[in-house]
Amino acid sequence: MQKRDGTIDAAIHMFGVFIDLAVIWINSAGEVVDVRLAKSWRSILAPGKPACYVLEINAARIDDFRIGERVEFRELVPG
8 A cells, every 4th residue: 555646666677476466456445546467577567546455366266356446455354
C-alpha cells in the first residue's frame, strides 16, 4: 500500500522473480485501474493510472479482475 495514489510509487519490477504474476493496481477509492501480466525476470511495470494498492497473484487469475471494477478489502476474523 502506498500513502497516496501514484504511478511511480506503485511501480513494480520482476527481476529475481521466478514466476509470472497477474498484477492488479487499485486506487484509494477501491477501483481497479490497471491489470497486467508480469513476466518473470523481464521488466519494470507501472500502472496506466494512479494506484494506491498493488495486488500480485497467480498469473492464472488475471481474468478475475477488470479495469473499472470495485474491490473491497475486509479484515478476516479467525473462527
